[in-house]
Amino acid sequence: MLIRRCIVLMISAALAASVAGEAGAQEGYEGLICRGVEESGRLYIGQPGFGPHLVSLFVTGPNPLSATHTLDEHMAWANDSLHSYVADGTGALVIWAHPSAAQAADILALDGLAGIEVNYAGDGLSREALWDELLTACADEGRPFLWGYGADDTHSYERANLSWFAARLPEVSERVLKTALRAGGFYASNGPVIDDIQVSDGAISLALGQEADVLWLRAGQHLPPEPDAEVTVSTEPGAGHCLRHDRAVRRAQLSLADAGVSPAELKFVRAVVRTEPTQVAQTQPFRVSADGAIDNPYPPAGEWVRGQTHNHTDAGPGDRTRVAAYRLAYQAFGQLASFSTDYSYWETPHQWLPEDGTPRIEAVAPDRVRQGEAVEAAISGVNLAPGAEVLIAGRPAPTEAADAGLRISVPGDLPPGIHDLTVTNPDGFRDTLAQGFTVRSRPTAQEPDASSVGWRHWTMADGLSWDQCICIECSGDEAWVGTIRGVSRWDGEAWQALLGVPGRAAYGIARGPDGELWFATGGGIAQPGPDGAWVGHAVGQPEKLLRVSSIERWGRLAFDADGQLWVGHRWNGGLGVRRTDGTWERLTTTAGGIPSNAPSAPACDAGGTLWLGFTSGLYRLLGGEWRPVALPEELEGCRFVIALEPAPDGGMWAAVTGAAGTGGVARFDADGGVAAAFTPESSPLPSTRIRDILVTSAGEVWFASDLGLATLAPDGTWRGVTSLTSGLGCNIVLDLAEDASGRIWCATARGVSRFDPGA
Numbered sequence: 001m002l003i004r005r006c007i008v009l010m011i012s013a014a015l016a017a018s019v020a021g022e023a024g025a026q027e028g029y030e031g032l033i034c035r036g037v038e039e040s041g042r043l044y045i046g047q048p049g050f051g052p053h054l055v056s057l058f059v060t061g062p063n064p065l066s067a068t069h070t071l072d073e074h075m076a077w078a079n080d081s082l083h084s085y086v087a088d089g090t091g092a093l094v095i096w097a098h099p100s101a102a103q104a105a106d107i108l109a110l111d112g113l114a115g116i117e118v119n120y121a122g123d124g125l126s127r128e129a130l131w132d133e134l135l136t137a138c139a140d141e142g143r144p145f146l147w148g149y150g151a152d153d154t155h156s157y158e159r160a161n162l163s164w165f166a167a168r169l170p171e172v173s174e175r176v177l178k179t180a181l182r183a184g185g186f187y188a189s190n191g192p193v194i195d196d197i198q199v200s201d202g203a204i205s206l207a208l209g210q211e212a213d214v215l216w217l218r219a220g221q222h223l224p225p226e227p228d229a230e231v232t233v234s235t236e237p238g239a240g241h242c243l244r245h246d247r248a249v250r251r252a253q254l255s256l257a258d259a260g261v262s263p264a265e266l267k268f269v270r271a272v273v274r275t276e277p278t279q280v281a282q283t284q285p286f287r288v289s290a291d292g293a294i295d296n297p298y299p300p301a302g303e304w305v306r307g308q309t310h311n312h313t314d315a316g317p318g319d320r321t322r323v324a325a326y327r328l329a330y331q332a333f334g335q336l337a338s339f340s341t342d343y344s345y346w347e348t349p350h351q352w353l354p355e356d357g358t359p360r361i362e363a364v365a366p367d368r369v370r371q372g373e374a375v376e377a378a379i380s381g382v383n384l385a386p387g388a389e390v391l392i393a394g395r396p397a398p399t400e401a402a403d404a405g406l407r408i409s410v411p412g413d414l415p416p417g418i419h420d421l422t423v424t425n426p427d428g429f430r431d432t433l434a435q436g437f438t439v440r441s442r443p444t445a446q447e448p449d450a451s452s453v454g455w456r457h458w459t460m461a462d463g464l465s466w467d468q469c470i471c472i473e474c475s476g477d478e479a480w481v482g483t484i485r486g487v488s489r490w491d492g493e494a495w496q497a498l499l500g501v502p503g504r505a506a507y508g509i510a511r512g513p514d515g516e517l518w519f520a521t522g523g524g525i526a527q528p529g530p531d532g533a534w535v536g537h538a539v540g541q542p543e544k545l546l547r548v549s550s551i552e553r554w555g556r557l558a559f560d561a562d563g564q565l566w567v568g569h570r571w572n573g574g575l576g577v578r579r580t581d582g583t584w585e586r587l588t589t590t591a592g593g594i595p596s597n598a599p600s601a602p603a604c605d606a607g608g609t610l611w612l613g614f615t616s617g618l619y620r621l622l623g624g625e626w627r628p629v630a631l632p633e634e635l636e637g638c639r640f641v642i643a644l645e646p647a648p649d650g651g652m653w654a655a656v657t658g659a660a661g662t663g664g665v666a667r668f669d670a671d672g673g674v675a676a677a678f679t680p681e682s683s684p685l686p687s688t689r690i691r692d693i694l695v696t697s698a699g700e701v702w703f704a705s706d707l708g709l710a711t712l713a714p715d716g717t718w719r720g721v722t723s724l725t726s727g728l729g730c731n732i733v734l735d736l737a738e739d740a741s742g743r744i745w746c747a748t749a750r751g752v753s754r755f756d757p758g759a
Contacts, residue, residue, distance in 0.1 A: 005041050007330055009273045009507060010474070011625060012740045013310050015743050016095070026324055026327065026355045026356070026609035028331075029324070029327050029328055029331060030327055030331065030336065031307075031327060031331055031335070031336030031338070032172070032173070032174050032177055032305075032307075032336060032337045033085075033174055033356045033357075033358060034057070034174075034177075034307060034338060034339040034340070035058075035085075035323075035340050035341070035350070035351055035352065035428075036049060036055055036056050036058065036059055036092070036177040036309075036310075036338060036339050036341040036350075036502040037056050037059050037061065037062045037063075037341060037342065037343065037344050037350050037525070038053055038054070038055050038056075038097065038181050038310065038312070038341045038342070038343050038344070039053070039054045039055075039056060039057075039062065039063060039066045039074060039078075039343075039344045040052075040053045040054075040066075040343070040344070040345075041066050041067055041069070041074070041749065042066075042067050042144075042344065043067045043346055043468075043734070043749070044139065044342070044344070044346045044347060044470065044505075044507070044616065045345055045570055045571065046345055046507065046553075046555045046570030046571065046600075047642075048072065048615070048640045048642065048657050048689065049065055049067075050066070050069070050071055050074065050659075050660035051095055051106070051658075051659070051660070052071075052097070052099070052103065052106070053072070053096075053097040053098065054071075054074065054078075054094050054095070054096060054097065055094070055095045055096075055097050055117075055151075055309060055310045055339075055341050056078045056092040056093070056094050056095075056290055057092055057093040057094075057178075057181065057309060057339055057341070058080075058084045058085060058086050058092050058093060058174070058178055059078060059083055059084060059085070059091075059092040059095050059096070059392065060083050060084065060085045060431050060432045061350050061352075061431075061432070062343075062344035062350050063077045063078065063083075063344065063434070063636070063748065064348070064434045064435055064732065065077070065150075065435075065496055065706055065707075065732075066344050067344075067661065067689070067706055068660075068688075068689045068705065068706035070660045070705065071110055071660060072110070072111070074554060074565070075094060075110060075111060075112040075113070076112070077093040078091055078094050078112070079091035079092065079094065079112045082365070082391065082394065082420060082430070083289070083432055083434070084178075084420045084430070084435060085358050085429055085430055085431060085432045086174050086175055086178050086428065086429065086430075087424050087429065088175050088178060088179070088428070089426045089603045090178070090182065090293040092346055093114040093178065093181055093182055094112060094113055094114055094150050095113070095114055095116060095117060095151075095309060095310070096110075096113060096114055096115070096116045096117070097151070097153070097310055098117055098120055098153065098634045099116045099117065099127065099130060100130070101129065101133075104133050104134060104137075107134060107146070108134060108137055108138075113146060113194070114146070114147060114148055114182060115145075115146040115147035115148060116131065116134065116146055116148065116149070117148075117149050117150070117151045117153075117309070117310065118130075118131045118148030118149065118150070118188055119148065119149070119150040119151075119163040119164075119188040119189060119190055119280070119282060120150075120151055120153065120163055120247065121151070121152055121153055121154060121162050121163060122162035122163055122190045122688075123163075123190075123225075123278070124163065124188075124190045124278060124279070124280040124282065125188070125223055125224070125225040125280060125283075126225045126280065127148075128222040128223050128224070128225065129222045129224075129239065131146075131148055131222070132217070132219070132220065132221065132222040132256050132488070134146050135219065135268060135285050136219045136220055136267065138266040139219055139268050139287065141399040145184065145268075145284070145285055145287065145416055147181075147184045147186075147284055148186035148188050148282055148284065148727065149165060149181075149188055149189070149309045150163040150165045150189060150308055150309065151163055151308050151309045151310030151311065152164075152308050153310050153311055153312075154308065154311060155311070155312045155314055156311075157311065157313070157325065157326045157329040158312065160308075160327065160329060160330060160333060160338075161189045161308075161330075161333040161334075161335065162188060162190060163188065163189070163308060164188070164189060164190075164306050164307060164308045164335060164338075165181070165187065165189070165306065165308065165309065166187055166189065166194070166304045166305065166306050167180040167181060167185055167186035167190050167304070167305050167306075167307070167337065168180065168185050168195070168298055168299050168301075168302040168303070169199045169299075169302045169303050169304075169305050170185065170292055170299050170301065170302040170303055171302075172303055172305060172336075173699070174424055174429075177305065177307075177337055181300075181309075183297055184284040184285075184297030184298075185284075185297050185298050185299055186284070187282060187283045188281065188282050189273075189280070189281035190278075190279060190280065190567065191270075191276070191279040191280075191281070191283070192208070192209070192210065192212050192268045192273045192274065192275045192280060192281040193208065193209030194207070194208060194209065194273060194281055194304075194719075195204055195207045195208060195209050195285065195304075197296075197298045198298075198300065199286065199294050199296035199298075199488075199584065199676060200560065201533065202255060202256045202257060202292055202294065203253050203254060203255040203256065204253065204254050204269060204271070204286055204294065204296075205252070205253040206251065206252045206253070206271060206273070206283075207250070207253070208249070208250050208252070208273060208331075208486050209249050210250075210252065210275060211248050211249065211250055211275075212248070212249070212273045212274060212275045213246065213247050213248065213249075213273070213274045213275075213357065213677045214244075214245075214246040214249060214252035214270060214271055214272070214273050214274075215231060215242040215244070215246075215271065215272045215274065215662050216242055216243045216244040216245075216252075217241075217242050217243065217269065217270050217271070218235075218237070218243050218248075218259070218261060218265075218267070219237070219243055219266065219267035219268050220237025220238065220267045220269070221237055221238065221241045221243070222239055222381075223239075223240065223242070223280075224239045224240050227277030227278050228277065231245060233245050235259070235260045235261045236528075237271060243259050243260070243261070243269070244258075244259075246326045246367065249503075252271070254271070254569055255376065255647075256269075256288065256292055256294070256353040257411075260516045263288045263289065263290055263291065263292040264290045265726065266288045267287075267288060268286055268287050268288055268365045269283040269285070269288060269428060270282070270283050270284065270286065270527060271283045276596045284297050284298075301498070303317060303421075305336055305337050306333075306334055306335045306337065306338075307330070307335050307336065307337030307338040307690065308330075308335065308338050308339065308340065309339050309341070310339065310341050311326075311338070311340070311341065312340070312341065312342050312343070312348065313325075313326045313340055313342055313348075313351055314342070314348050315342065315348060315349075315351060315441060316347065316348065316485075316504065317346065317347075317349055317466065317468070317484055317485045317504075318485065320351065320352070320353060320354075321352060321635045322351070322476075323340050323351035323352075323750055324355075325354060326338075326340055326351075327340070329423050336374075341365060344619075346468045346470075346484040346505075347484065347505065347522075352389035354383065356383075357427070357429065358381055358383060358384045358429040358430075359380060359382070359384050359388065359423045359424075359425050359429060359430060359431040360381050360382045360383060360431050361381045361384070361423055361432075361433040361436065361466065362380050362381040362382070363380050364377055364378070364379050364380075364421055364433065364436055364437060365377060365378050365380075366439065367436065367437055368437070368438035368439070368440055368719060368723065369410060369414075369438075369439055369440065370411055370439075370442065371414075371415075371442050372442065373410075373412055373414075373441055374409070374410060374411060374412030375409075375410050376407060376408070376409055376410070377407070378402060378404065378405065378406070378407055378408075378712045379405045379406040379407075379408060379421070379423065379453075380404050380405040381405055381423075381431070383425070384406050384423055384425075385425040385426060385427070386401040387425075387426045388406060388424060388425050388426065389423070389424045390406060390408050390421070390422065390423055390424075391416065391420075391421070391422040391424075392408075392410065392411070392414060392419050392420075392421050392422075392437050393414055393415065393419035393437075393439075394420075394422075395411065395414065397409055397410055397411060406423065407666055410437075410588075411706065413464055414439045415439065416439045416440065416442075417438075417439055417442040417724070418435045418437075418723060418724065418731065419435070419436070419437045419438070419439065420431045420432050420434050420435065420436060420437075421436040421437045422653060423663070424587075430716055434611065437733075438723050438724065439724075440723070440724050440725070441724050446498065449575050451726065451727075452726065452727030452728075452758065453759055454727070454755050454756045454758075454759035455726055455727025455728065455729075455753060455754070455755050455756075456727070456753070456754050456756075457727065457728075457729030457730075457751055457752070457753045457754075458490075458495060458669075458729075458748065458751050458752045458753075459729075460751070462495060462751075463488070463494055463495030463496070463497065464481070464483065464488050464495050464751060465483055465485060465486030465487065465488045465495070465497040465498075466483035466485035466486055467483070467749070467750050467751050468483055468484040468485070468732055468749055468750075469482070469483050469734065469735070469747035469749070469751065469752055470482050470483060470484065470505070470506060470507055470508075470735065470747060471482050471506060471507060471508050471509045471734070471735045471747055472735045472737045472745050472746070472752065473509035473510070473513060473517060473737050474510065474738060474740070474745060475511060475572050476738040476739065476740045477492055477515060477739050477740050477741055477743075478490060478491060478492065478739075479737065479739060479745050479754075480502065480509060480517060480751070481745075481747055481752050482505070482506025482507065482508070482509055482519060482521075482747075483506065484504070484506065485505065486498065486499075486501050486504060486505075486506075487501050487506050487519065487528070490752075494555020498528055498532070498534075499532070500532075500533065500534050501519075501521055501522075501523075501534060502521045502522065502523030502524055502526045502534055502536050503521045503523025503524070503525070503552075504521075504522050504523075505521060505522040506519045506520065506521050506522075507521070507522075507526075507554065507555045507556075507570065508520035508554070508555050508556040508557045508564065508567070509557070510557035510558055510559060510585050511559075512563070512565070513559060513563050518557055518565060520554035520555055520556070520557055520567055521532055521554075522553075523536065523540070523552060524536050524537055524538045524552035524554065525537040525538070525539065525552075525554060525557075525565075525567065525576070525578075537578070537584065538552055538584070539552065539567070539576035539584045539585075539586050540584060540586065541584075541585070541591075543584040543735065544574065544586055544588045544590070545572075545573055545586075545588060545597065548571075549569070549571055549572045549573040549597065550573055551571070551573065551575075552679075553569060553570045553571045553573060554568070554569055554570065554576060555567070555568050555569065555570040555600065556568055556600065556601045556602060556643070557602070558602040558603045558604055558644075560604045560606065560608070560610050561604055561608035562580060563580050564577055564578060564579055564580060565577070565578040566602040566612070567602070567611075568598075568599035568600050568601060568602060568613075569597070569598070569599065571609050572597045572598045573586075573597065574586050574587055574588040574589075574592070574594065574597050574599070575587040575588075575592070575594050575599045575602075575612070578585075586612070593618070593626070594625050594626060595614060595617070595619055595628070596614040596615065596616045596617075598614055598615040598616065599612055599613070599614050599642065600613045600614055600615055600642065601613035601641050601642065601643050601644045601654075602644070603644035603645065603646055605646045605647075605648065605650050605651065605652050605670065605726050606646055606647070606648060606649070606650040606670075607650045607670055609621065609622065609642055609670075611629075611654075612626070613641025613642070613643075613644055613650050613654065613656075614639075614641060615639075615640045615641070616637065616639050617629075617631075617639050617641070617718060618631065618641050618654055618656070620672055629668060629672045630674070631666060631674075631688060632666050632674045632677035633665070634677055634679055634682070635656055635658075635663070635664055635666055635677055635679070637658045637659070637662060638657050638658035638662055638663045638664070639656070639658060640656060640657050640658065640689060641655070641656050641687065642655040642657060642690065642692075643655040643690065643691065643693050643694035644690045644693075644759075645692075645694060645695055645701075646695070646718075647667065647695060648695065648699070649670065650669075651667060651668050651669045651670050651675060652667070652668045653665060653666070653667050653668075653693045653695070653701065654666050654667075654668065655689075655690035655691070655692070655693055657688060657689045657690075661686035661688055662688055663679070663681075663687075663689050663690070664677065664679035664683075664688060664690070665677070665678050665685065665690050665693065665703065666678075668673065668744070670736060682719040683710075684710050684719075684720055685703060685705075685710055686705045686707040686708045686709070686710055686720065686722070687705035687706055687707045687708065688704050689705060690704065690705050690736065691704045691705055691706070691733060691734045691735065691737070692704040692733070692735045692736045694736035694737065694738060694744070696738050696742065696744065697742055698714075698742065698757070699713075699714040700713055702716070702736050702744060703732065704733035704735065704736050704746065705733065706731065706732045706733075707722070707731055708720065708722035708723070708728065708731040709721035709722070709728065709733055709746070710735070711747055712740045721755075726755075727753070727755075728746065728748075728753050728755075729748060729750060729751050729753040730748035730749050730750035730751065730753070731748075732748055732749035732750070733746045733747065733748050733753075734747050734748065734749070735747040741756075741758075742756075742757060743755065743756045743757070744757070
C-alpha cells in the first residue's frame with residue numbers, strides 16, 4: 001500500500017504541473033472528466049425520497065444527508081462551491097430530471113436549479129410546453145432562465161446517443177464546459193446539428209450542419225409533440241404557433257425588427273431546428289429586453305463539444321470498470337463530455353477513476369478532536385498533490401506533502417461540529433470528504449456526558465465486509481450486520497465476513513422463534529448455513545405483478561406469534577409470507593387483499609397482533625382483515641411508515657414520514673389508539689425521518705436518524721447522542737439492536753458502533 005501511494009504521489013506531482021482541464025489518463029479516452037450524481041433523497045432503494053430526481057453535475061460525490069434533507073437544503077448543499085471537483089468558485093449544476101407538466105410550480109419554487117431535461121432519451125418535443133411555461137415565468141419574474149438539457153437515461157451505454165448537448169467552448173476544459181452548461185452556451189438535440197449561432201444588429205443567425213426547417217418561437221409559443229401536428233406562423237402565443245418558419249435551409253435568421261411583436265412582448269426568442277417530425281435541435285432562449293437588446297448566451301467562437309447530462313453505468317459498489325467502458329462507448333459516438341451520473345443509492349454509487357488525476361480523500365487520521373485541540377493529522381488518498389490547499393469547515397489548515405498523502409495542522413480554534421474536509425490541488429481539481437472531520441463539544445452543564453466511554457466503532461479496516469451498514473441483529477452476544485456489500489458477524493472477539501451473500505447486500509435481519517437468523521438480501525431471502533454456504537429462498541409468484549415489481553427485492557422482516565415470517569417488498573412488489581409449513585406466498589392488492597403493494601415495515605406486538613406499515617399508512621391484521629390505524633394529528637400527512645417496534649405493554653412504536661421535512665414517531669396502545677406523538681418541534685428527536693426504533697431491556701427507547709440518536713428514558717428524560725457528544729462513529733444510523741449483555745449496536749453509514757451502558 002505504501003509503495004502504491006508513493007507512486008500515486010509522484011504521479012500527482014506531475015499532474016500538478018499540468019494545466020487545468022487536460023484530459024484524464026484513462027487509456028484510449030480523449031474526452032473530459034464528466035461525472036455527477038442522481039439524487040432522489042434515498043441512501044438505498046426502498047427508503048422514502050424527496051420527490052423529484054435531481055442530477056448534480058461536477059459534484060465531488062453524493063450528499064450524505066440527501067436522505068433527510070429537504071429539497072432546499074439539498075440544493076444549498078449541492079451549490080456549495082466546495083462540493084464541486086472543478087474549483088471555479090461555483091457549486092454543482094443541478095438539473096431536474098425527466099420533469100412532468102404537473103411539476104412546473106415545484107420547479108419554479110426550487111432556487112438554484114440550472115435547468116431541466118427537455119430533450120430526453122430521443123424524445124425532443126415532449127417537454128416543449130413545460131419548458132415554454134418555465135421560461136415565460138422566468139422572463140416575467142426577471143430571474144435567470146432554466147436551461148434545457150439533453151440526456152439519455154437509458155441505463156445503458158450501448159443504447160445511447162439518443163439525446164445530447166453541444167456546448168461551444170472557447171477552450172476545451174472542464175472549467176469552460178462547466179461555465180457553458182451554467183450560462184446556456186449549448187443547444188440540445190436528438191439528431192440535427194447547428195454549426196454556428198451569432199447575434200448581431202438585432203438579429204439571431206443560425207448556420208446548420210444539414211438542410212432543415214427552422215422554427216422561431218417567442219414566449220408563449222411551443223411545438224406540440226405529435227409528429228403530424230400542424231404549425232402556424234403567427235405572432236399569437238399557443239401550441240403549434242411560431243413567429244417564422246424557414247423551410248429546408250442551411251442558414252436561417254430572425255430579425256427582431258421583422259418579428260411583428262414589440263420587444264417587451266417577445267420576452268425571449270428561441271429556435272427549433274427540425275429535420276424530421278421528431279428529430280429536433282433546440283437552442284437556448286435569447287432574452288429580449290424592452291429596448292430590443294438581445295442577451296446571447298453563446299460565445300462568438302469555439303469548438304462544439306458534445307455530451308449528455310444524465311445516464312448510468314449501474315456499477316456496483318467498488319466496481320470502477322464500467323465507467324471506463326462507459327466513457328469509451330460515448331466517445332465512439334463522438335461525445336467527449338458525457339456525464340456518468342450514477343445514484344446516491346448505495347447499490348449503484350457515484351463513479352470515479354484514479355486515472356482522472358482528480359484528488360480523492362480516503363481517510364483522515366485522527367478524524368475527530370475535542371474543541372480547543374490543535375493536532376497534526378494525516379490525509380490519505382489518491383492524487384493528493386504537493387502544494388494542495390486543505391480546508392476544514394472552509395478554513396485553511398497548514399499543509400505539507402507526506403509519504404502517504406498530506407499532513408495538516410488542524411487549527412485549535414475550529415468550532416464544534418461535523419465539518420467537511422476539502423483538498424484542492426494546484427491544477428484546480430478538488431475533492432471534499434463530506435462530514436469528514438468532527439470537532440467534539442466540550443462537556444457543559446447541559447451536556448455533562450460528552451464522552452467516548454463505553455463506545456467502540458469498527459470499519460472495513462477492522463474486518464467489516466463494507467462500511468455502508470443497513471441492518472443489524474444480535475444473537476446472544478454475537479452481532480450480525482448487513483451491508484451494501486456483504487454480511488459480517490461479530491463473534492465476541494473479531495469480525496468475520498460471510499462470503500456468497502445472494503445479491504451481495506442485506507436489507508433486513510429477523511431472528512426466528514428457534515433463534516435462527518433470516519436475511520432479506522439483494523437476491524431474495526436467505527439464511528447462513530452451518531457450512532458457511534447460504535441457503536436461498538424465493539417468495540416467487542411473479543405473475544401476480546408487473547415484471548418490474550416482481551423481482552426478489554425484499555426489505556424489513558418480522559415473525560408473528562405463530563412463527564410465520566412476514567417481509568415487505570422494497571419496490572411495490574407486495575408482501576411475502578413464509579407459512580409454518582415452509583411454503584411462501586406473495587400477497588398483493590389483487591391476490592391477497594393487502595391495502596397496498598408497497599409494504600415497508602412488519603411487526604408483531606406483545607399480544608400477538610400483526611402490524612404492517614406501508615408507504616401509504618399503518619394497519620393491523622384483526623380477524624383476517626387489515627384495519628387502518630389513525631395517525632396522530634401532528635403526523636396525519638406522514639403516511640410512509642419507516643419502522644415499527646413493539647412496546648412491552650402490547651403497544652407499538654411507529655416512525656413515519658411524509659414530504660421531506662415532515663415526520664416523527666408515534667406510540668400506540670394495544671388497541672391501536674394514540675398514546676403519544678413526538679416530532680423534532682415537540683421533542684429532542686434529531687430528525688423528521690427516524691430510521692429505526694429500539695426498546696431496550698432496561699425500558700429505554702432509542703431512536704436512530706441521519707442526524708444522530710436520541711434516547712427516551714422510562715422517566716420521560718430525553719438525551720441526544722451524536723458524534724459531537726459521544727463515541728458514536730457516524731451520525732447516520734440506519735438500524736439498532738441490543739445483545740444479551742444489554743449493549744446497543746448501531747449500523748451506520750460508516751461502520752458499526754456499539755455502546756456498553758455498564759462501561
